[in-house]
Amino acid sequence: MAWRKLDKMIRPASCRAGCWRCVYGCPYGAKWTARDFIIEACRDGAHLADRARVLRVLVENGRAAGVEVEVQGKVHAVRAPVVVLAAGGLGSPRLLHASGLGPRCSPFFSDPVVAVMGSVDDIDGGAEVPMAAGLSLHEEGIALADLTLPQPMYAAFAAQVGRVDRLFAHKRTLSMMVKIRDEIGGGVGPRWADKTLADSDRKKLAHGVGMAKAILREAGAHHIFKSWHFAAHPGGSVRIGEGVDADLQTSTPGLYVCDASVIPEPWGLPPTLTLLCLGKRLGSSLAATRRAEGAA
Ligand SMILES: Cc1cc2nc3c(=O)[nH]c(=O)nc-3n(C[C@H](O)[C@H](O)[C@H](O)COP(=O)(O)OP(=O)(O)OC[C@H]3O[C@@H](n4cnc5c(N)ncnc54)[C@H](O)[C@@H]3O)c2cc1C
Ligand code: SF4
Structure with missing residues (x-):
């Protein structure tokens, strides 16, 4: 697979190894902000x-x-x-x-994302810049990347799909993001938003999740599970x-x-x-x- 490092809007000189805060915003001024x-x-x-x-x-x-x-x-x-x-x-x-x-x-697109997670026995992880490397299959409309999550977000994802057996496995978990290009549809209303995915979108997500699971299995992961999908970029x-x-x-x-x-x-x-x-x-x-x- 054409996996490659992803450009990040981070000043490397100020970024700290072993930091897990990236998703919340950078307290050290390393991450670009609008x-x-x-x-x-x-x-x-x-x-x-x-x-x-x-x-x-x-x-x-x-x-x-x-x-x-x-x-x-x-x-x-x-x-x-x-x-x-x-x-x-x-x-x-x-x-x-x-x-x-x-x-x-x-109607709108939402770029739905699923996190696919699995446990491995020989890492002490959970603190990295997420989406540091990835793969974009433009024709298929599928993108994959690593997705190290802060512990509370990981626990929320595990609880959301009833995986209480994985709640305390954060440091031993490898996570991957699967994102797809969905069709424009559904609707943003005055106080609600509805983005029921089309069949073609569900097929894309299933294909991407299959790829992520195969990668995790190759990496020795077990107890593999996935989150529900959520909107990344409406x-x-x-x-x-x-x-x-x-x-x-x-x-x-x-x-x-x-x-x-x-x-x-x-x-x-x-x-x-x-x-x-x-x-x-x-x-x-x-x-x-x-x-x-x-x-x-
Ligand atoms: C967890 C997460 C990770 C992401 N990671 C990446 C990434 O790695 N790379 C990437 O390119 N994109 C990423 N995105 C997506 C990116 O952040 C958004 O697509 C982008 O910010 C959208 O910009 P925008 O200007 O359209 O809207 P927003 O950034 O959402 O700005 C809209 C602003 O308008 C304000 N607002 C709304 N209504 C009103 C109102 N009535 N009055 C006053 N203010 C109002 C909102 O509070 C908000 O501050 C990520 C998104 C999320 C949620
Ligand atoms: S929050 Fe992100 S950019 Fe800032 S130091 Fe931590 S890993 Fe680096």
């Missing part, structure tokens, strides 16, 4: 309203005019000539619907070409969406780098428009 951009923007004069929940987009004369936002139980109107929704694959379609600008139910709910144009603008002038919801097709890949690129591209284009307006 917060770095926010800090830079605030240094340049941006105002960050933390713990603020956007309720809807304000539209005046057919254009976006700002947002209605709840902060500490109080509702305010924040006015702006340009609004960029970045509430994620579930949040952005909900906000569009709450603003009367999108459908009540938007997206594709406000797709380019349907909900937004190629510049990420909705049909309401001045209103943009920039997050995983704009991904136009079934995905099945880690989306962060793509979303960063989309954000940088939209930011540059809005800044250029602003400069041109200023010059005029």
Whole structure:
């Protein structure tokens, strides 16, 4: 199998061997975080309203005019000539619907993941950077990687599928992630999300799980079991070409969406780098428009 090391957004010089905290966020500043951009923007004069929940987009004369936002139980109107929704694959379609600008139910992809785990007798593990190496079968829409989990997450996965016999086997467990590219379907509603997998998606998951089990068996694992599937990257709910144009603008002038919801097709890949690129591209284009307006 074409297994290879995966690029990580980690500064190796600051990363600590034997650390298990990666999934929770890095306390040592080794892992890249989008917060770095926010800090830079605030240094340049941006105002960050933390713990603020956007309720809807304000539209005046057919254009976006700002947002209605709840902060500490109080509702305010924040006015702006340009609004960029970045509430994620579930949040952005909900906000569009709450603003009367999108459908009540938007189909989406979820990139479902299953963890496959087995015990081996000769390791003292459980503390590693997860997804350090993997395999992507693009045509098949299946990706595999190692997936060392923190103990509480491992125990939750074992308990979820009734494997109480494995609850205390964390340090002796090898875990693998199986992720698939699912079809766009189901729906994100105002307060719910339904992603019942299609038969083709279930077949892909079963195929990937079979591969992971075979690898674990080759590694000498026993008591192999798998978690239920969960959504890794919900997206594709406000797709380019349907909900937004190629510049990420909705049909309401001045209103943009920039997050995983704009991904136009079934995905099945880690989306962060793509979303960063989309954000940088939209930011540059809005800044250029602003400069041109200023010059005029
Ligand atoms: C455990 C886990 C591991 C992952 N690992 C990887 C990985 O290794 N590589 C990778 O590329 N991707 C990974 N992902 C996926 C990646 O984190 C997401 O796909 C990505 O963050 C999506 O970005 P986004 O901008 O679309 O949405 P988000 O990052 O979800 O941002 C949306 C933000 O909007 C906020 N929000 C929502 N509604 C409102 C509202 N009404 N008002 C105000 N704020 C609101 C939310 O609180 C959230 O902060 C992982 C995801 C998970 C859960
Ligand atoms: S393993 Fe992850 S959390 Fe731990 S130091 Fe390295 S980057 Fe940070």
